[in-house]
Amino acid sequence: xxxxxxxxxxxxxxxxxxxxxxxxxxxxxxxxxxxxxxxxxxxxxxxxxxxxxxxxxxxxxxxxxxxxxxxxxxxxxxxxxxxxxxxxxxxxxxxxxxxxxxxxxxxxxxxxx
Amino acid sequence: xxxxxxxxxxxxxxxxxxxxxxxxxxxxxxxxxxxxxxxxxxxxxxxxxxxxxxxxxxxxxxxxxxxxxxxxxxxxxxxxxxxxxxxxxxxxxxxxxxxxxxxxxxxxxxxxxx
Numbered sequence: 342x343x344x345x346x347x348x349x350x351x352x353x354x355x356x357x358x359x360x361x362x363x364x365x366x367x368x369x370x371x372x373x374x375x376x377x378x379x380x381x382x383x384x385x386x387x388x389x390x391x392x393x394x395x396x397x398x399x400x401x402x403x404x405x406x407x408x409x410x411x412x413x414x415x416x417x418x419x420x421x422x423x424x425x426x427x428x429x430x431x432x433x434x435x436x437x438x439x440x441x442x443x444x445x446x447x448x449x450x451x452x453x454x
Numbered sequence: 455x456x457x458x459x460x461x462x463x464x465x466x467x468x469x470x471x472x473x474x475x476x477x478x479x480x481x482x483x484x485x486x487x488x489x490x491x492x493x494x495x496x497x498x499x500x501x502x503x504x505x506x507x508x509x510x511x512x513x514x515x516x517x518x519x520x521x522x523x524x525x526x527x528x529x530x531x532x533x534x535x536x537x538x539x540x541x542x543x544x545x546x547x548x549x550x551x552x553x554x555x556x557x558x559x560x561x562x563x564x565x566x567x568x
Contacts, residue, residue, distance in 0.1 A: 345496070374554040383561060384497075384542070389554025396553045431496050435554065442487065443544075443556060445496035 343368065345434045345446035353452045359420040362449045366413050366434030373415035374443065375407060378429040390415050391437045422453045456481040458545055460559030467533055468567050475528040475541055475562045483545035486526045487556065488517055491540040533566045540564075 346365040354360050366373050374397075375387040386399040390409035407417040419426055429450050433443040459478045467473055477486070485504045489497035501510050503519035503526060510517045514537075516529040526543055540563050544556040 347496075372554050374556075376558075384544075384556075384558040386555045386557075391553065397555050399555070429494075433554075433556075437553065442499055442502050443554075444499060445489075447496045448494075450494065 345432060345444055347430075347432055347446035347449050349449060350447065351450045351452075353454060354422050356422055356424060356453055358422050359418060360422060360451060361416055361418050362430055362432075362451075364415045364417075364432035364434075364446060366415070366432075367444060370434040370436055370444075371413050372435045372437030372441075373409060373413065374433045374435070375415070375417050376431045376433065377401070378431055378448070379427075384431070387417065419451075424453050427451060427453045456483075456545065456547060456557045458543055458557050458559040460543055460562055462562060463560060464563050464565075466565045466567070469534055470532050471566075473530050473533055473564070475543075475564075476525070477527065477543035477545075477559050478525045479545065479557075480524065481545070482523050483547070483557075484523070485546045486519055486523075487544045487546070488526070488528055489542040489544065491542060491561075493540075497542055530564075533564075535566045535568050538564055538566050 372391045374389040376384045378384045389397040393409045404420045409415045429448045431448045435441045435443045487502045488500045491497040501517045506521045506523045508519045514531045542561045543559045
């Protein structure tokens with residue numbers, strides 16, 4: 342059974358640019374959550390999608406957005422990149438009901454210069 | 455806002471020693487998950503505890519969920535260098551509406567020296 346796949350693994354962008362990250366969940370999983378991980382703040386929840394609908398959102402500015410497709414694959418977009426957006430972006434896949442286990446991808450390392 | 459306080463933040467021990475990592479909160483969680491993360495990789499799920507007072511064992515690792523579902527601990531017996539990594543606890547909101555959201559502790563960086 343294939344795990345969670347995130348692409349690309351590494352990205353270097355310039356301030357002001359935008360970026361799109363992709364996540365393919367485990368087959369059969371309909372929920373995809375996104376997290377930002379930094380040394381100072383740890384893992385922080387960005388948002389969660391289930392059946393193409395955003396069900397939950399963390400405390401991030403509107404520059405951070407996402408979407409989910411009918412095959413459960415998800416993308417997140419960050420516009421007008423800032424230096425502070427440099428982080429490891431992780432997506433987690435789950436069945437989508439409460440208390441179900443979340444399985445993470447390897448992450449996308451974004452560096453903003 | 456739910457918070458999970460994880461301690462200690464750093465742990466450096468010799469091979470063969472025992473250790474315990476704690477995860478505490480003033481909030482009730484419906485479940486709590488423990489992960490281990492290697493540098494540059496995503497967290498790997500170790501265990502999920504759901505019932506208050508629950509104890510789960512995974513080889514040399516023992517996980518416990520507090521009776522009130524507000525705290526948890528991870529105990530490693532006879533640590534090995536392969537146990538080195540970042541250990542994270544993560545709680546799922548008991549409120550019933552926070553789908554897909556886990557609240558993470560700050561993590562414990564464990565280093566086991568041969």
